[in-house]
Amino acid sequence: MxxxxxxxxxxxxxxxxxxxxxxxxxxxxxxxxxxxxxxxxxxxxxxxxxxxxxxxxxxxxxxxxxxxxxxxxxxxxxxxxxxxxxxxxxxxxLLKPTFRGANLVLWLAGPVMVLGGGLIAVSYLRRRRPEDAAPPEALSPEEQARLDALMGDNRRL
Structure with a gap:
């Protein structure tokens, strides 16, 4: 045991x-x-x-x-x-490389790319603001009649 x-x-x-x-x-x-x-x-x-x-x-x-x-x-x-x-x-x-010379590029590349990606995302989102978009056009009378007819069929179900 x-x-x-x-x-x-x-x-x-x-x-x-x-x-x-x-x-x-x-x-x-x-x-x-x-x-x-x-x-x-x-x-x-x-x-x-x-x-x-x-x-x-x-x-x-x-x-x-x-x-x-x-x-x-x-x-x-x-x-x-x-x-x-x-x-x-x-x-x-070295398991932890030094912070000079060519290694400096490797140390800084990650944070620089993250910041750059963030700036690109912010600028893209600012350009897509909904208030800047044109308001949708109103339906024509024919389109409105067609919509009412379709909605009327669904209301009975």
């Missing part, structure tokens, strides 16, 4: 993020390891796309984790480690 309860509990337990850091990658210095983990959370796995290297099991992610740890052990600051990886792999390695 106890085994069944444990199996049900494990089956219903929500999935937890699995860290892919291997025991042989972990640094002996807890402060350096904490820095490495923090840096790894902001670096993209180049194989898995939108997964950080700390959670990826890809071989390239392992190489990037090892490179981060090697640079930290060599005495590099966090910024120097990031600069090294960006120089080597490009800004794509």
């Amino acid at each position: 106890k085994r069944l309860v444990v199996l049900v509990w494990l089956a219903l337990m929500p999935p937890l993020p699995a860290l892919a850091v291997q025991p042989d990658e972990v640094l002996e210095n807890p402060a350096l390891e904490a820095r490495a983990r923090e840096l790894s959370k902001g670096l993209r796995c180049l194989v898995c796309r939108n997964e950080n290297i700390d959670e990826s099991n890809a071989d390239l992610a392992r190489d990037l984790r090892i490179a981060v740890r090697e640079r930290l052990v060599a005495g590099d600051s966090d910024e120097e480690v990031i600069d090294y990886l960006v120089t080597r792999y490009g800004e794509y390695v």
Whole structure:
């Protein structure tokens, strides 16, 4: 019975993020390891796309984790480690790209397009005001007689 309860509990337990850091990658210095983990959370796995290297099991992610740890052990600051990886792999390695250069266009394109679309919609709606539309023409006497005849047939039902 106890085994069944444990199996049900494990089956219903929500999935937890699995860290892919291997025991042989972990640094002996807890402060350096904490820095490495923090840096790894902001670096993209180049194989898995939108997964950080700390959670990826890809071989390239392992190489990037090892490179981060090697640079930290060599005495590099966090910024120097990031600069090294960006120089080597490009800004794509960053999960959150910088706000300068060509990325500035990407950061601003979305809000500019939303504002532009809003302005186009407002100008379109202002041009279509109902008070600007011409009033409908009155029915001719023949049309009115025809309408009355049709409505008279429906009133009897």
